[in-house]
Amino acid sequence: MKTITFIFTVIFFTSVVSAQEQEFPRSKKTGNRYWLLGVGLSIQNMYDEGISYVRYKGTGIAPSIGLIKSAEKKYCQFSLQPTFNKLTTDRSNELRPMAVRTTRFVLDYQYLVKVKEWDEKLKLFAGGNASLLFNLKTAEQLDNSQLVYDYALSIGPAAKLDKTVKWNKRECVAAIGLSLPLISHIARPYYLNRIEFIDPKNDFIGDLFSNSRVVSVNKNFRIISGLSLTYPLFNKNELKLGYTWDFYKMTTINSVYAAEHLISISFLSSY
């Protein structure tokens, strides 16, 4: 499994680097290129059978950084989105607080090409998405079983529909996007969330990868959809308002359902 992880990781980052080399040729600057710096409000819902049969929900913050290359016929985005949430449940009370802290990292690379255009104002892009998801959950009330994680390195198709709209006398782009990972390398904790505290050589990271497998949508169903509005500012810089819904159901020895609603505002700095 470590080998598969290694191969997946190499393919993922190689594709990112090679695509960036193709898309961001230093000698021939075409289209628009941006650094993305954003912040968002994350609202998460979770039902993790590794912890309980209780649904948790809560809010948190979600900073993000990324690179965007946008040309007439191609769109390419590389982004890192960490979110930090504290989830709780209506079953919690002051006598026995129930809380799950989540630290979630999503590293995405999306490469799309224009496949259809209507009246120069409506454009359909399609392509692929590679996504690395790691969601570490800590439920302190469960002592030795408190650490639960969801890991998935996935690839699958993605699409985006752009519509140019006039707003405030400026040409904005409203976009709706969709991504569906098809093949994933996933890992969840061992049975009973065991971490081998009674082994002097306890190796959490090693255990994580030794417990991993390659699956399809039947074991890792994930859907990422989003809406955004990009508003032009000065010097080709832009402001992006976005809403993303990211849902997954991952199944190993038990299932986890997790959904995130992310409302974000990002500054796109042209370079």
Place this chain on the structure above:
Amino acid sequence: MKKILFLLTIAAVTLSCEKAIMPNSESADAEKTFETLWQTIDRGYSFFEYKNIDWNAMYQTYRPQINNNMTDRELFNKCSEMLNVLKDGHVNLRAGFSTSYYNDFYLNFPANFNKEIIDRNYLRGFEVTGPLYHTVLSGNIGYIYYGSFASPYTDDQLDAVLTRFNSVAGLKGIIFDVRNNPGGNPANAYRLFERIATQNTLLYKTKYKNGPGHNDFSEEQESIIEPATDRIKYTGKIVVLTNRKCYSACNFFVAGCKAFSQIKIVGDQTGGGGGQPTGFELPNGWSVNFSGSITSLPNGFIIEHGVLPDIAVSLSPADEAAGIDTIIETAKTLF
């Protein structure tokens, strides 16, 4: 207006999709809580066969006594009663207003420990390094009291203690007293073992539950300690003092001591606690902790019910009345 309607439609579709796909919390009523508790133990507890417990029979006994008109307290009492059948200090029902706890593993036995006597007659003039209380007893014997494996000590702190004892001319050995130590983190035991070990040493073997069947276990995994190479070592004799309140991580520590020829264990059998505690939440917000593994010595002896001392000694009432700790005095004769 059309655009706003479009956006609202998209948001509504995603929210309703999520509501349809994601399960709701299970019902929090007494019957569902009991069912989940029984099933969680059924699928996760590791010692059914070792303790010869018929868990299905427990369901037949207790399920008819559960109904949704019960108060939380009544439900808690019934569930705790059922869990106590497991006779396991690692099994706790945590309801917020109370936590069930099985403690007959020490209540049914002599205490074999009197802290007052130790404080007044043995530890007088002691030094404290982190959680380690230490002194040099009459007869030139080092003494360390460690009261909880939940209190961590650092490598530097252990260096300081061992440096002190290594510098005592003619030191005959060290008594390491872990009586009344209820456990904590086994890593605090490994830190000491690394200083004692001269080669890779097998402490014990553990198999973990890996499925819902009562006999679904992983392969046995060996816990091996590697000697520290860049820290202060202690290669002299050690006597470890134990009683029935030595539980959980302390029990694992004493089990590990069996692997070292320079360590003798003196006192009473340890209280046990040989499964790694595991937790799960119940639908009403309570949680249950239970053992999810089986650890045995290299010779196959399962440590769930405790580790036997090399030399069994009890605190004699006459000695106790005279301010003498029989177990420490016996340990002193072994150097």
